[in-house]
Amino acid sequence: MRTNRFPWPREQALALLAAADTAHFALTGDDGQPMLRCVHVVVDDDALCFHASPVGNKSQGVGRSAVAAVERVLAIVPSYAFDPERACPATTWYQSVQVRGVLERIEDPPRKARVLQRLMERLQPEGGHVPIEAEHPLYRRVVAGLDVLALPLTELDGRAKLGQNRSDEQICRALTWLWTRAIGPADTLGIDARIEAILDARPELPIPEFLRGPTAIEADSSNLARLCCRPRDTEVDTAVALVEHEYWNVTTSPETSRLAHLRSPVWVGARDHAGQLIATARASTDGAKHAWVYDVAVDPRWRGRGVGRALLRLLLDHPLIREVHSVHLQTRDAAGFYAQLGFVPYPSETPRRHVRIQA
Ligand SMILES: CC(C)(COP(=O)(O)OP(=O)(O)OC[C@H]1O[C@@H](n2cnc3c(N)ncnc32)[C@H](O)[C@@H]1OP(=O)(O)O)[C@@H](O)C(=O)NCCC(=O)NCCS
Structure with missing residues (x-):
């Protein structure tokens, strides 16, 4: 095995593997030469599985040592x-x-068919084909004729290199650099989710300044809201619940x-001390010319404490928004809230906006 100074718990490493669409496989062919292949994979029955042609060279690796690798780069740190x-x-984290x-x-054959069906569910989650079953007349010959190969997950080595050799203060500084740097598409697209993934992986870290949120009214941690620059996908239902009864969402x-x-x-948010999403705001943007802000809401129990203002400031400072020429929004009764953040009504001579409603 490789030396691993930054071990990662097996279940988290397994989750990365299970979420991967592809993996790189190092295999050995009949000529004894190493080969590297990128293949679609699925985890099935505690093995990493892929399919291959029985006459192709990937199948030559059967019975021989193999190594598979999946990685997720979270940040290139200047x-x-x-x-x-x-x-x-x-460095790279x-x-x-x-x-x-x-x-x-x-x-x-039934297990081969199951792996192939699971690969299809990955590649084509919308369906649109007859499910693969070993004895189905459409697939019997295909299942028999294809190789389905498996690498057992017994020797599994997870590694998370996330600045363990750095002090908390240095990591906070690096995260702030990542947020403010934003020099190109690789930096701006998804940097929010990657910063959150680093913070998720290092829960003991102090909160970087740009995610601090409003100061607590009393020195009581239950009064602290913490901003997040990209809520988790699993928090989407909470965000929807925060906005679904607002007047602009009735239809x-x-x-x-x-x-x-x-x-x-x-999409930015704020969480309470227990990690519950208590505020949300999102925007569409071209990253240069225009952005539109939508669905701004703070849990009623948290209103009037500065969470909304901190949330909007974070949104306006997002790498995909901070440089755009104009940020637009519509509001019926919160003009005063947005005025404090620099929003002014459209000039009256602005030509009327047009819209195309899709059927
Ligand atoms: C509007 C909303 C997001 C504000 O969030 P919040 O956390 O309560 O706001 P903050 O505490 O950060 O307030 C910041 C400032 O804006 C003011 N403000 C807040 N809501 C306001 C409103 N509706 N109209 C005018 N000013 C408002 C506050 O008084 C405060 O001013 P101050 O610093 O001078 O006291 C929140 O009230 C909400 O979720 N409302 C329901 C949904 C909604 O209307 N969203 C906006 C739709 S466009």
Whole structure:
């Protein structure tokens, strides 16, 4: 096994593997030469499985040692986050998993069919085909003729390199750099979710300044709200519940609202001390010219404490919004709230806006 200075709990490494669409496999062919292949994978029955042609060279790896790897880069951290002069501290923070073992061929037709069906569910979750079953007339010959290969997950090595050699203060500084740096698409797209993933993986870290939220009214942690620059997908129903009864959503179904949140390039929130989402706001944006703010709401129990203002400031400071020329929104009765954040009514000479409602 590789030396692992940054071990990661097995169940988290397994989750990364289970969420992966593809993995890199290092295999050995009949000529003894190593080969590297990227294949669609699915975890089934405690093995990482993929399919191959029985006459292709991937199948030559059966019965031989193989290594599979999946990784998720969370951040490329600039050197100047740690040192104003030296280039050496530049680094990458990532999570990775390696599986090592002997590649096996699955012989049992029902299990082969199950793996193939699960691969299809990954690639084509909308369906649109007859489900794969070993004895189905459409598939009997295909299932018999394809190789389905499996690497058992017995030797599984997870690694999470997330600045463990750095002090909490240095990591907070690096996260702030990641938030403010935003120099290109690789940085701006998804940096919010990646910052949150780092904070999730290091729950003991102090909160970086830009995510602090409003100061507690009393020195009582139950009064503290913490901002997040991208709520988790699993929090979408809570966000929808916060906005679904507002006047602008009377004709919007909860399902449409869910998709609107999940597909918004910018979605920020705030959580209470117990981690419950208590405020949400989202925006669509082209990252340069215009952004539109939607679905701003604070849990009624938390209103009037500065959460809404802190949330909007975070949204306006998002890498995909902070440089746009104009930020738009519509409001019936919160103009005073937005005025404090620099919003002014449209000039009266603005031509009337047009809209196309899709059927
Ligand atoms: C509007 C809303 C998001 C404000 O959130 P909040 O956390 O209560 O606001 P804050 O405590 O951060 O208030 C910041 C400032 O805005 C003011 N403010 C808050 N809501 C306001 C409103 N509806 N109209 C005018 N001013 C308002 C506050 O008085 C405060 O001013 P102050 O600092 O001078 O005291 C919240 O009240 C809410 O969720 N309302 C229901 C949903 C809604 O109307 N959303 C906006 C739709 S466009």
